[in-house]
Amino acid sequence: MTKPVQIFGPVVSTYVRIIQIVCEEAGLRHDVVPTPANSPDNRHPFGKVPVVHLDGQEMYETASVVNYIDSAHNDGALQPSDPLMRSVSERWIGIANSYLFPLFEHGLVMPYIMHRYAGEPLDTKRISDSLPGIAKTLSFLDLELQRDGAWTSCGFSMADIFLYTVLRGVQLTPHGAAGIAQMERLPQWMEECHTRASMAATAWPMESGSTAS
Ligand SMILES: N[C@@H](CCC(=O)N[C@@H](CS)C(=O)NCC(=O)O)C(=O)O
Incomplete structure (x- = not known):
């Protein structure tokens, strides 16, 4: 073994x-x-x-x-074999790494983690400064999903894994949960990912259906 x-x-x-x-x-x-x-x-x-x-x-x-x-x-099952679809999947992974993670992590997720687990006062200034950009970004993702399926047009791929994991941290904060819930297509896609066996098996300890308030 x-x-x-x-x-x-x-x-x-x-x-x-x-x-x-x-x-x-x-x-x-x-x-x-x-x-x-x-x-x-x-x-x-x-x-x-x-x-x-x-x-x-x-x-x-x-x-x-x-x-x-x-x-x-895994026989490359998470990487589309069609070159165009592969490029679409790679683009969304790039977006997750370069734009989404820094915006969400520094603006929303870390302030809540530092507040909840390190006992620091909640950095409301940092959060409120970041919320307009986060709201705009969630709308962008949602509109792309509505327009042409965006990364989901590749079937389940590595892009879903990066995007779901980055967005899940956001969804575990009160502001993030409210922002995602207002979207048209994102909540359903998040739920589909959430129940996938690989995602369920790796849920974070604090994921019990509640937000990280
Ligand atoms: N480019 C790295 C980024 C990894 C990354 O940003 N990890 C975060 C934690 S999820 C980290 O190291 N944060 C601590 C820090 O930036 O000091 C990768 O793809 O592995």
Whole structure:
């Protein structure tokens, strides 16, 4: 029996969860080795998490790690074979990494995490400064879904995994839950992802149907 994939990073982390979901999709066993980004044990050269050990390799940068897992262990099932659809899926992964994660994480998700789990006062200024941009971005995603199905036109792909995981953190905050609920198509797509076996198996400990207020 092969060794479980070892994922070095926090137990609650967007990018750790993306690796966990793809391991589930590929039928690979996986363990999180709790490692904060700022720990001396963290071996990422740019101080990020996760770092991953699998197949005798040390890997980092989530998109490249999950592409490897899917290609080597899942027949590439999460990467569309049609070149145009592959490009669409890659575009949405790029959007999730470059624009959505920084906007959501710094503007909404981290203030709630620091408030709820580190006992800091809720940074309402940072949240209120970020909300217009977040609302505009949620509307953009929703309109794209209504227009041509956006990333969902590829069938279930890696894009769904990145986008769902990034958006799930938002949905677990009160402002984010309210914002997503106002959208036309996003809530249904979120629900479909939420009930997928790989997503359900990797739910964060605080996911009990409530928001992170
Ligand atoms: N480009 C990295 C980004 C990973 C990332 O931003 N991880 C977050 C946690 S989900 C992190 O390391 N945050 C800590 C920090 O930026 O100091 C990847 O794709 O793996």
